[in-house]
Amino acid sequence: MSDGSSRLSAEPSRLRAENVTFGYGERHVVDGLDIVIPDHSLTVIVGANGCGKSTLLKGLARRLAPRTGTVLLDGVSIRSLPSKEVARRLGLLPQSPLAPDGITVADLVGRGRYPHQGVLRQWSAADQLAVDDAMSAARIADLADRYVDELSGGQRQRVWLAMALAQQTPIMLLDEPTTFLDIAHQVGVLDLCAELNTALGRTLVMVLHDLNHACRYASHLVVMRDGRILAQGAPRDIVTPDLIEDAFGLACRIIDDPESGTPLVIPRAGHAPHPSAGDPAPVSSNRVAAGDPAPARHPNR
């Protein structure tokens, strides 16, 4: 999944949004935006804090009602479809879901079957099969009877992914699935996502913070700023120092990732200017000349 081919908006797409505006209260967080999620892509949305990427994801999952425009699922307005019908085609794993007290792994994963169940259809053979498959795909089958409270962060994230998998939706939306994980577990979760995308053909849309992870795993990268899309396409085609400067206000160099050949974003040494973000950090006078090897970079946040 490391080198996705460029995808054009004319490609088939089950999920798209036209001229959507989302917001809370007075504020418009996503403003008149068009987006097309290519089928079978691993789409990653990146952008500075507060750029509206999580809001867009929630909007695509019909968690927020658009102020303008429409989210279309299979060509139909997503809000006109029955809720369970949507949930059989499109799943959402939020940033911080709640694990009920004393729930076991198998029980939690089983709750992903809700859209396939009814009062008189509580646990079909298909439900059991879906849960077993999801747990083995997420490699947590041996944890089935453990309590979720007692798992490590990495294991817990796999459990939530398994729950989303058990839902068996062709499209999965994941909001920062790697938050709070150490580097090895981040890579583990992303490898799992890439595998779901390639091996099972699921369309994945995720919000990520780490640009280098985004460039390595995305087949389709969407870069946002101030509620709008700045650029989208294959990471190798669109990621340039200017784009990163525009989106994040970060001066950087782009080199080829020696492992995957995808773009690798290297922040410039010293303080970077922050034209768009409201970061009050003073611009220091000792800006290092371009091309210098980066010594311990001063954290700017």
Next chain:
Amino acid sequence: MTTTSPGRAPTIRAASYSIRLDRRAIVVGCALVLATLLASVLTLATGDFPIPPAEVIRTLTGGGTGTDSFVIMTLRLPRLTTAILVGAALGVGGAVFQSLTHNPLGSPDIVGFNTGAATGALVAILLLKGSMTEASIGALIGGIATAMAVYLLAIRRGVQGNRLILIGIGIAAMLTSVNWYLLTRADVTDAQAAAAWITGSLNGRTWDHAVEIAWAVAILLPAAMWCGRGLRVLQLGDDAATGLGARVEGIRLASILVGIGITAIAISVAGPIAFIALAAPQVAHRLTRSAGPDILPSALTGTFLLVAADLAAQRVFSPMQIPVGVATGAIGGVYLAWLLSREWRKGRG
């Protein structure tokens, strides 16, 4: 056709229908029913006029002497039936609200419903000089009005559990002072009747009371079990629940109406009995070891707790009978302290 899936969840399947059973929940449920039956027979057999258990059974099945029949069918059985149903109702109300607020402290007796019901009853008894029936109606109105007020104050971009609990505790504190003000202004006889009512008591409950709560349980218990399916998903948070196709606001509104309704009617029948709504779902949760919400196990646990507490209230200080609310309050206070210390240690305070 029956198949058994791995783990502890045997499943009955026929054609496209399937019903999932939790083996442990069934065992726990049967044990609770047996324990309640035992406590019930003891309740019917003991008292100022002891009747041997064998005679109790004979009287219940239509035999027995005239005296036995009067003592059991007219005096003791209506009270016991009321206890069984009120206990179930309080357990269900507690389970629904604790699940909605994601917090054991979100139960009706903590967030002000009981206090509000007491205020309603006190206004009816002390200010309007109403009868005990009118006190029940006052409690019903007071409880529902308080619940609605707490809910409306807590709503802002959805209802958040902790906000609802804190607002509820604040309103309960305010209404408690109103209640004391009303009591201190009242004359002694009225105040005594009012104090007995607001402690929560099953003394002198008749078939009228039992029938009223029976209707409420017959309608609202199945409704609560239906809501329970949605609540299971809402427990994962609103975002995840939406992702799973739950109509979050609809489920929440239905659950709140069912929870307020069943709690308010229980309180109007027996007064604001403390701690059953708080304790029953938590005890049920620990017994079944399921992540809940365990609507039916909570109902059975509430029933057992209230029947046992009422038996104790009637017999421990015999011949004096204390209101059952005193017994549940004393046991429940210890339980609440334990629960709070445990929550704090988990860092959820």
